[in-house]
Amino acid sequence: MLDIIRENWVLLLIGNYPHGPVGGLVGTLLLASVSLLIALPCSVAMAMARNSHSRILRGGVTSIVWLMRGTPLLMVVFWSNYLVPLLLGWPVGPFWVMFVALVVYESAYLSEVVRAGINALPRGQSEAARALGLPESVTMFTIILPQALYNSFPALLTQFVSIIKETSLGFVIGVHEFTYSAAVINANLLVRPVEIFSILALTYFIICFSFASAARWVERRIRRNRGLSAQ
Amino acid sequence: MITLEHVEKHFGALHALKDISGQIVQGEVAVLCGPSGSGKSTLIRTINRLEEIDGGRIIVAGQDIHEKSLDLNAFRERVGFVFQQFNLFPHLSVLDNITLAPRKLRKVPKAEAEEKALLLLDRVGLREKASAFPTSLSGGQSQRVAIARSLAMSPEVMLFDEPTSALDPEMVSEVLAVMTELAQEGMTMVCVTHEMGFARSVADTVWFLEAGRVEAQLSSEEFFESGNNPRIRAFMAHVGRSQ
C-alpha cells in the first residue's frame, strides 16, 4: 500500500499539474473551498430573502431550497453539466461545472443553517435595534448577521465536510480531483483496486474527521463564550 | 408630551388593551403597574410602535405616531426604550453598544461619539467598563449600560419596561438610582415597575392596569393614599409581600 503512495504521491496530491489542471487532493480542497466561499454569501442572501417582507422573493427562494433538498446532488451535477454551457454559450470545463452545481446545491443547504442561526437569536436583539431607530439593513448587517454567523460557525464547518465529500461526485463528469487521481492510478495498476480505494477512503476520512472535530471544538468554545447561543 | 386616545389592541382573540386613554405631561414620570398579564408591556411598547395598535390614537410630542408620513426610525431615535432583559448586543463592547446608534444614524464621528459615551458611562457609574463585553457584566451593570445606550441618542422620552425585574435584589437600587437621577433632571419617563418605593418617591402619576384596562389613573399621592380601591389594595398587598 505504501509503495502505491510512494510512487503516485504527486498524482494523488496535485493531479497532472502543471501539465494539466490542478487535481488530486489539492484539487478537491480547492473545489470545496471556492464553492463554500461563493455559496456562503449566496446562502446569506437567500436566508435574508426567506425572512423578507416580499412574498414573491420568499416563495421563490423557498422553492429553490426545497427543490435542492429534494434532489440528489448527482442530478444537479448532470443538470449543470448540460445547462451551464448552454446558458453561457461557450464550453465550460468540468471543474467549473462542478463548482456551479456545488454552489447552487450548497447555497440551499447553507441558507437553512444561516436562517436557523438568525432565528435562534433572541427577539430582544432586533427589538433593541428597532427601538434605537436603526433601519432594518443596519440591524441585519451589524447586529443580526455577525451573531448568527458566529453562532453558526460549527454548523458551517460541518457543512464544509459535506462539500468535501460531495466533490468526489465530480468524478462522473471528469473533474480532476482526488477520486479522479485514484481512478487513474487504478487504471494504470489494474490489479490493486482495494488498496487504492482504501487509500482514498482513509484520506477522505482523516480530512473530514479533522474538520468535524474542529467543528465540535469550536462549538464548545462558542457555547462557553456566549451564554446567548446556548440558551 | 404623550397622549393616548382610546387605544385598542388585540392578540387574536385576546383583547389586550381596552379603550386606554391618558396623558403624560412633559417632564413627568408615569408609573404603570398592575398584575402580570394586565397589558403593561403591551401598552408601553405601543408608545414607540414596537407593538402596533388596532384602534385609537397615540400622540407623542404633538405628532400622531401612526400618521403615514411619519419616519418611524427617526421617531424612535427620540424615544428611548429600556427592556427587562437589557438586550445589549453581546458581540459589541460596552462602548460600541452605546456609540452604534449615534454613529450609524447621526453620522457622529467615532471620537466624538466615544467621548459622549464615556460621559454617559460616568453618569451611570461604569466608565471603567467601557471596553468590557456585555457577558462580563452583572445584571445591574448591564441595565445601566442599556440606559446609557438609550440616552446616547438624547431622547425626549424614556420608556422602561420592568427594568429591575430581571435583577438580583441587591442590584435593583443601583438601577433605580440612575432612573431617579434621570427623573430629577426633568426627563419625561414612563416606567412599568413594581418598585413601589420608586413609584412613591419619583412618580407624578400612577396608572393601575388590570385585564387590559386602566382601572385607575391617579397622582402619586392619591394612589398611595387611596385605600378605597379594593383592587389596588389587593395588588399592593401582593407586591408588598413579594418584595
Ligand SMILES: Nc1ncnc2c1ncn2[C@@H]1O[C@H](COP(=O)(O)OP(=O)(O)O)[C@@H](O)[C@H]1O
Ligand atoms: N405577542 C403576543 N402574542 C400574543 N399574546 C400576547 C403577546 N404579547 C402579550 N400577549 C398577551 O397579552 C396579555 C398582556 O401581556 P403583557 O402586556 O405582556 O402583560 P404584562 O406586561 O402586564 O405582564 C397577556 O395575556 C399576554 O399573554
Ligand SMILES: [Mg+2]
Ligand atoms: Mg410585562
